[in-house]
Every structure is written in C-alpha cells, then in structure tokens.
Amino acid sequence: MPYGPHAADDRARMLEAIGVPSVDALFDDIPEPLRASPLRLDDPEPELELSARLAALAGRNRVDLASFLGAGAYRHWSPATVDQMLLRGEWYTAYTPYQPEVSQGTLQSIYEYQSLLAELTALDVVSASHYDGGAATAEAALMTCRATRRDRILVSRAVHPHYRQTLETYAQGAGLVADEVPLVADGPLAGTTDLAALERMLADPYRPVAGVVVAQPNVLGLLEDMPDAGRLAHAAGALFVSVIEPVSLAVLAPPGEYGADIAAGEGQPLGIPLSYGGPYLGIVACTDALVRQIPGRLVGLTTDLDGRRAFVMTLRAREQDIRREKAASNICTNQALLALAASIYVATIGPHGLRDVAALGAARAAELEAALAAAGAPRAHDGPYLNEFVVRVPDAPALHARLLDRGVLAGIPTASLLPDEPSLADGLLVCATEVTTAADIDRFASALRLELAGATATGGVR
Numbered sequence: 001m002p003y004g005p006h007a008a009d010d011r012a013r014m015l016e017a018i019g020v021p022s023v024d025a026l027f028d029d030i031p032e033p034l035r036a037s038p039l040r041l042d043d044p045e046p047e048l049e050l051s052a053r054l055a056a057l058a059g060r061n062r063v064d065l066a067s068f069l070g071a072g073a074y075r076h077w078s079p080a081t082v083d084q085m086l087l088r089g090e091w092y093t094a095y096t097p098y099q100p101e102v103s104q105g106t107l108q109s110i111y112e113y114q115s116l117l118a119e120l121t122a123l124d125v126v127s128a129s130h131y132d133g134g135a136a137t138a139e140a141a142l143m144t145c146r147a148t149r150r151d152r153i154l155v156s157r158a159v160h161p162h163y164r165q166t167l168e169t170y171a172q173g174a175g176l177v178a179d180e181v182p183l184v185a186d187g188p189l190a191g192t193t194d195l196a197a198l199e200r201m202l203a204d205p206y207r208p209v210a211g212v213v214v215a216q217p218n219v220l221g222l223l224e225d226m227p228d229a230g231r232l233a234h235a236a237g238a239l240f241v242s243v244i245e246p247v248s249l250a251v252l253a254p255p256g257e258y259g260a261d262i263a264a265g266e267g268q269p270l271g272i273p274l275s276y277g278g279p280y281l282g283i284v285a286c287t288d289a290l291v292r293q294i295p296g297r298l299v300g301l302t303t304d305l306d307g308r309r310a311f312v313m314t315l316r317a318r319e320q321d322i323r324r325e326k327a328a329s330n331i332c333t334n335q336a337l338l339a340l341a342a343s344i345y346v347a348t349i350g351p352h353g354l355r356d357v358a359a360l361g362a363a364r365a366a367e368l369e370a371a372l373a374a375a376g377a378p379r380a381h382d383g384p385y386l387n388e389f390v391v392r393v394p395d396a397p398a399l400h401a402r403l404l405d406r407g408v409l410a411g412i413p414t415a416s417l418l419p420d421e422p423s424l425a426d427g428l429l430v431c432a433t434e435v436t437t438a439a440d441i442d443r444f445a446s447a448l449r450l451e452l453a454g455a456t457a458t459g460g461v462r
Contacts, residue, residue: 066440067409070388070431071417072133072160074269076357077435079348082271082341091340100312106336107311111299113339116346120249121263122256123285127296128339129331130282133266134166137213137243139329140264140284141167143293144211144239145176152177152209154201156193158218159243161418185423191220191381195228202236209236215243216252219417220429221388222381230259246270246283248386250354262286271345272338281338291315295329357434361387364432371445376452380427388431390414396426399451406447
C-alpha cells in the first residue's frame with residue numbers, strides 16, 4: 001500500500017465536516033454487488049513454486065484455435081516496425097505533454113496521428129486521448145447535445161451493445177435521454193437500422209433530437225444506408241454520428257463523404273494487439289464547425305519566435321480537466337502511445353496496403369460464407385457486408401461450445417451479443433480478416449458439418 005498522508009483522525013475530521021458517518025457511506029450510490037470486496041490472497045510461497053503455478057495457469061489459455069471472433073475487436077497482421085518503435089524509451093515512458101517546449105516529439109506524434117485519421121475519415125478535426133470505441137461513441141453523443149442544446153440522443157440497436165451501454169451510462173450522468181432505434185425485422189434490409197422508425201422518432205415535435213448514432217458496418221457486420229440516415233438526422237435539425245471501423249474506410253465511403261458531423265470508433269484494428277481487451281484507442285473526429293465541442297487533446301502546427309516549426313496543444317485549457325460539470329469532458333489520460341501505434345501502422349502499410357487489408361478480409365469472408373453454407377449454416381441476412389456476418393445454426397450456444405472442443409472458435413453466439421433480439425437466437429456472428437487462412441476456413445466448415453450431421457442423426461439431442 002503506498003504511503004498516504006491522512007491518519008485515521010484526519011479522515012474522521014473530514015467525514016465529520018461533510019456530514020458522512022463513514023468512508024463506506026461515500027459509496028452508497030454503487031450497487032453492493034459491484035463494490036470492491038476485500039482481497040483474499042493466498043499465503044506467500046517461494047518464487048520458484050509461484051512461477052511454476054503461474055506457468056500452469058497460463059498453459060490453460062487456448063492458442064490452438066482457428067478463430068473467427070470479431071464483434072468489435074479484430075485480428076490483423078502488424079508490421080514489426082510498430083512494436084519496435086513503441087518500445088523506444090522516448091515513446092514508452094513519455095507522459096502528457098503539458099510543457100510543449102520539451103515535448104515536441106510527443107506533440108508531433110499526436111499531430112501526425114490526427115492528420116492521418118483526418119484523411120482516413122475525410123473530416124476536419126481529430127482529437128486524441130480517448131480510452132476506446134465505447135467511450136469515444138459516448139463522447140461523440142455528448143458533443144451533439146452541447147452543440148444543439150438538446151438533450152435527446154437516438155442510437156441504433158445495430159451499434160455494438162457495449163458502446164450503447166457506455167453511452168447510456170454517460171447520458172444518465174449528464175441528465176440526457178438515449179433512445180434506441182429498432183432493427184428491421186425481416187426482408188432484404190433485415191438486421192439494419194429501421195430508417196422508417198428513425199424518421200418517426202425524429203418527427204416528435206415535443207422531443208427534439210440532438211444526435212443520431214449509427215454504425216458502419218454495424219454490429220452484425222451489415223452495411224447501413226448512411227447517406228439516408230444522415231439526411232433524416234439533418235432534416236430534423238440533429239447531428240449525425242457515424243460509428244466507424246477504421247480499416248473498412250479503405251474501401252467504404254468515409255464519414256465526411258456522406259455528411260457525418262462526427263465519427264467515432266475503435267482504433268484497435270490499426271496495429272494494436274487484442275491484449276485481452278485493452279488498452280485500446282478511441283477515435284473521435286468531427287467537422288470544423290464542432291471543433292470547440294470535441295473533447296480530448298488537439299495539437300496544432302505553428303512556428304516559434306525564430307520561425308522554426310513547432311507543435312503545441314491548442315483550443316484547450318490545461319484546466320479543462322478540473323472544471324467538473326462545466327468541462328466538455330473529464331478525460332485526463334494520455335493514449336498517445338496507442339495513437340502512435342495507429343500512426344506507425346497506417347504510415348507503414350500505406351493507403352494501398354490498408355486497401356489490401358480490407359479487400360483481403362472481404363475475400364476471406366466470402367470464402368467463409370460459401371464454406372459454411374455448404375456445411376449447412378446459411379447467412380441470416382441478405383444485405384451486403386464486408387468481412388463479418390451472421391449464420392443460422394440450431395442451438396447456437398451449445399454448438400459454439402462443442403466447436404471449441406474441435407479447435408474452432410466459431411465467433412460469438414448472437415444470443416449472447418444481442419439477447420433482446422429474438423430473431424437472432426439461433427445465430428453465430430463470424431468474422432474473417434487477412435490473417436484468416438484457407439486451412440482455418442476448411443477446419444471450421446469440416447467441424448461444423450460433423451456437428452450438424454451428429455445433431456441430425458440424434459434427432460437434435462446431443
């Protein structure tokens with residue numbers, strides 16, 4: 001436990017001054033099951049024995065699976081340049097660049113990241129220092145409320161559920177309303193945002209909408225009609241937020257081209273390893289008209305008194321982080337190391353390389369679709385997709401577990417991902433990228449064929 005300057009008497013006097021009986025009472029707003037519990041650590045043991053025990057635990061990780069898991073975090077090949085550059089001490093140990101005169105390298109790295117992502121999204125301004133895609137999406141939604149002075153947000157149910165949950169948490173804390181737009185239930189547009197429902201929700205004169213949030217591709221891998229969604233939002237005086245997957249922007253229209261006011265998303269596919277869920281990189285970009293609303297760090301290019309090129313944080317007071325409810329955001333972290341990883345990745349593979357990554361992933365997904373359909377698992381939706389889609393199988397959660405025993409991580413059951421969508425109870429969301437091999441696809445299809453044949457032979461009982 002690090003040294004703390006407050007003795008028990010000090011804490012007692014502070015609690016008395018604010019009228020709270022105990023430290024535990026300060027956390028009454030947190031539901032009891034979510035509160036921190038006492039640490040129950042094992043007794044000390046020799047380092048040699050501890051090392052052996054930890055090695056045995058690590059050995060339980062499965063590294064032999066043919067993985068088709070996506071759902072917001074994606075496997076991509078990353079050039080060795082990315083890790084080698086990140087491990088340099090001047091990057092790895094750098095912290096927030098409060099003093100620009102001694103932080104030119106860090107500031108330039110953020111500036112280059114912002115420049116590259118602005119080109120990728122076709123938007124004017126990009127900020128740094130967002131935790132992940134969920135936080136970035138929530139921050140983007142709050143931007144629409146500040147800019148329009150309205151307090152209602154519409155978010156498509158086809159946005160990743162974790163992002164929607166994060167947005168809901170932010171909205172509750174800010175006293176805002178976040179309503180969900182349903183999905184189309186059937187037909188050629190099934191699985192995408194119901195734009196007719198969106199239009200009706202936007203037309204309510206008593207509940208004006210600040211922003212509309214739609215993902216491209218959506219959480220089911222399907223491509224949305226983003227220009228039409230943006231047109232509906234703007235016709236109602238709302239701003240349009242596009243939740244992006246950055247690699248897809250090499251082959252899909254970028255947000256700036258179809259009228260998005262703000263883009264938000266997860267930067268993990270840009271050279272950042274999966275790492276059991278983090279650290280990741282939230283992307284937020286916007287038009288120049290919203291530059292005063294964007295949270296995080298902005299770095300500008302200028303000249304010093306001698307006319308030399310210089311970089312400096314701009315349009316943001318240092319005290320922004322301590323203005324509490326008056327702050328645009330209370331982000332205090334510095335995700336510059338992750339932003340640097342994304343910059344090195346994009347600069348190393350270049351625009352043609354990024355296009356190849358997206359196109360090869362799409363080609364692998366088409367091969368996967370054909371193989372799974374032949375094995376007895378057809379696609380659940382008719383709409384276009386890029387590299388991720390849903391297939392229908394009987395008793396999807398149980399089948400998913402059995403495929404693990406055959407060495408296949410068959411994506412994620414949609415019943416787990418979207419439990420409130422009954423039409424998806426029998427689905428598996430599967431993904432392919434450029435690192436998916438023909439052997440992986442054959443392994444999946446063969447294992448699936450055997451499982452489905454076994455289920456048929458036993459009348460569906462395993």
